[in-house]
Amino acid sequence: MDDELRERVEREAEKHALLNAVKHESDANVGAVMGPLMGENPDFREHADAVPGVVGGVVGRVNDLGYDDKRARLEELAPDEMAEIEAEDEEDEHDLPNLPNAEDYDEVRMRCAPNPNGPWHIGHARMPAVIGTYRDRYDGWFCVRFDDTDPETKRPDLEAYDQIRSDIEYLGFEPDATFKASDRVETYYDHARELIEMDGAYTCSCSGEExxxxxNAGKPCPHRDKDRETTLEEFDAMVAGEYESGEMVLRVKTDIEHKNPALRDWVAFRMxxxxxxxxxxxxxxxxxMLDFQSGVDDHLLEITHIIRGIDLQDSAKRQRFVYDYFGWEYPEVVHWGHVQLDEYDVKMSTSRIQELIQAGELxxxxxxxxxxxxSLKRRGIRGEAIxxxxxxxxxSTSDVxxxxxxxxxxNRDLIDEETDRRFLVREGTELSLTGDAPTExxxxxxxxxxxxxxxxxxAGDSVLLEPDDLPAREDRIWLKGLGCFRHTRDALQYTGDDIDVVRDGEVDVIHWVPAAESVPVRLxxxxxDVEGRAEPGVADLEADDVVQFERVGFARIDSVAPRATDDASGRSQRDRHEDDETVAYYAHP
Known part of the structure; x- marks a missing residue:
């Protein structure tokens, strides 16, 4: 390893060691430093045998510093990263840190920029929830900008535009404006032409492999130095659709020897x-491409703060080249980690969910x-809870x-006090009632x-109980609202015991439904799906009502079966249809 490379490794290692130490308020760890160090500096990889030794020495020196000295040194080496850490440290009652340098702007302006290639999975809700909260906190402005300029690999779903707007309203926010990037293509063309005039972009017909x-070798493309007039002519031919897919691109001139190959002369337009x-x-x-389109729009919409995934750090770096050409000031950026979700067997991925729907598995x-x-909305979970x-x-920049x-x-805190209770028995077992039991x-x-x-x-002549609630022979149970019964043979015999047997812990309280008068429910x-039967009053509920099925959980009524009718014998019954059941969506316990 030559001296120049060693100096670079030491400089980068010091930054990452300080980030590791300050963020976790502890000594830096060599292993934790190596990952981001090699990720940001891929040219170090060919010296992988020598780099850890250099990093170890740097980590040792950093760990010898006091905590305040570490923060001061990090502020000197990486002020932007230090600002992010300080912002994370200043959490308020909302668990959200203050936006960096928000006081420097007359108005905080943010954007939620979804790709409308399908409805949102739960992780998508984080962006409008946080941006909407910041808008309200700072009395600012936020827009929804559909970044829909990729009609091929992330092809827009025409229904997703309205669905995403509906999801944002459901979460509790109304954007101040809505835009579609596909309506603004001429604006991007105009800025591309200006960039070409500045000698900041060139047309390239190299294959992707070439x-x-x-x-990767740090060598310029042979088209890089073509004159502006030729580049403009070829770009206009691109706009006119005279090239086929893959035949021509427009590249932004950056630093062809940049330490990060991903930033070298990146593609701004393609066919x-x-x-x-x-x-x-x-x-x-x-x-x-998204980096060009989004970068231009963020400036034109006067966005002051961008929140994006930690995996998109290179996007900010690419866009800064364009901003430097135009003399624009880049917005403040907050990077965060991914959301990881428990409880679901299905991967939180738009494309994967789409595949399962097409395959009939969902x-x-x-x-x-x-x-x-x-799905959460249909289950009766309020957007505010999400x-x-x-x-x-x-x-946090870490995955959460x-x-x-x-x-x-x-959600339980929001709905518990206003939600009425009902009985629902799943997969019920029927038992007759005997003795002088109450009739209702x-x-x-x-x-x-x-x-x-x-x-x-x-009560009727018999009731349905959940299989797990069946008492052993001769044991007693308390049918809620009805009284105490003993299990004798295949019947429940009313005992007349008072409520003290429940208070003394001798008898369990269970729910039930009448076998004859109960209504079918699909949960x-x-x-x-779980089949069950509910107390008669469930037939009088309406779609979108939320109930708590006692000892089962909260559920939203999705559809209600036809009303009961009287037959010629005067018995109350239902007309038999395949859809002769109330459908409810289970929310949670």
Whole structure:
């Protein structure tokens, strides 16, 4: 390893060692330093045998510094990274740090920039939840900008535009403006032409493999020095659709010897033969890449703060080359880690969910087994509960785990007091009632709100119990709202015991439904459909009502079966149809 390379390794290692030590308020760790060091400096890899020794010495020197000295040195070497750490340290009551340098702007302006290639999975909700919260905190502005300039690999779904806007409203926010990048293609063309006039871009007909070899070797493309007039003519030919896909691109001139090959002369425009699904944009064939399109739009929309994934750090670096050419000031950037979700068997990926729907393994985007915003909404979970959980994750650069239990807890706090109770028995076992039992039960609609009244549940001649609730022979149980019964042979015999047997812990309280008067319910859950029967009053509920099925959990009524009718004999029954059941979506315990 020559002296020049050693100096670079030491300089980069010191930065990463300080980041590691300051962020975790502890000594730096060589292993933790090596990963990001080699990731940001791929040319170090050919010296992989020698680099760890150099890093070890640097880490030792950093660990000899006091904590305040480490922070001061990091501020000197990497002020942007230090600002991110300080922002993370200043968490307020929302668990969100203050935005960096927000006080320097007349108005905080942010953007939520989804790719509308399908409805949102749950992880997508983090962006509008956090941006909307920041907008409200700073009395700022935020827009939804659909970054839909890739009609091929991330092909827009025409229904996703409205669905995403609906999801944002469901989460509790209304954007101040909405844009579609595919409506702004001429604007990107104009800026590309200006960049060419500045000698900041050139047209390139190298194959991907040819350019990759040159780029990795730090050698310029043979088209790099062509005159501006030729580049403009060829770019206009791209705009006119005169080239086929892969035949010509427009590249931004950067530093062909930049230490990070990914930043060397990156593609700003390419040819795509696949028409855009939006009719208004279907004639375009020359499309901007996301880094160019987004960079231009962020400036024109006067965005002050960008929140993006830690994996998109190179995007900011690429865009800064364009900003430098135009003399623009780059927005403040907050990078965060990915959200990892528990409880679901399905991967939180738009493309994967789409595959499962097409294969018939999921019924749709709102299938309760799908980790999507639409699914949570259909299950009766309020958007506010999701937003609160997303805010609670903060903006750490590390990957964060989101437990669905936190969303459920937030939702329970929101709906518990206003949600009426009902009985639902799943896979019920029928037992006759004997003895002088009450003919009707009148449990409260809500145990904490007597003013709401009671339910009227006829007992009839027999009841349905959940299999796990069946008592052993001669044991007693308390049918909620009805009284104490003993299990004798295949019947439940009324005993007349008072409530003291429950208070003394001698008898379990269970729910039940009348066998004759109960109504069929299909409960859709993350583990599949469950058939059951509910107390008669469930037939009077309406779609979108939320109930708590006692000892089962909260659920949203999705559809209600036809009303009961009287037959010629006067018995109450239902017309028999395949859809003769109320459908409810299970939310959570």
């Amino acid at each position: 350019f990759s070899e040159l780029k 795509i033969d696949t028409p855009h699904p939006r009719e208004e944009a279907s004639e375009y064939r020359c499309w901007p 019924a749709g985007w709102d299938d309760p087994r799908a980790p999507t915003v639409m 937003t609160e959980s997303m805010i609670g994750l903060g903006t 785990d989101l437990a669905m239990s936190s969303i459920y807890a937030n 039960a009148n449990p409260p609609l809500h145990p904490n709100h007597e003013d709401r009244g009671v339910r009227e549940i006829p 859709r859950t993350m583990d599949g």
